Amino acid sequence: MQLIINGEAQTIAATTLSQLLAALDYEGDWLATAVNGELVHREDRNEHMLSDNDRIEILTPMQGG
Numbered sequence: 348m349q350l351i352i353n354g355e356a357q358t359i360a361a362t363t364l365s366q367l368l369a370a371l372d373y374e375g376d377w378l379a380t381a382v383n384g385e386l387v388h389r390e391d392r393n394e395h396m397l398s399d400n401d402r403i404e405i406l407t408p409m410q411g412g
Contacts, residue, residue, distance in 0.1 A: 379406040
């Protein structure tokens with residue numbers, strides 16, 4: 348499946364948002380995710396189905412000051 352992840356086109360076999368996060372080695376409850384501009388809550392990621400050309404944003408906290 349062709350997806351745009353954080354602005355970069357990628358081909359990924361994942362069909363749900365949680366599968367995508369696992370495939371990209373994102374772990375933790377502190378992630379923020381959005382698909383096509385809509386926030387997807389952590390508890391909804393297992394059921395959130397992805398489609399070709401979806402735009403996914405994965406935000407992680409940054410360290411430093």
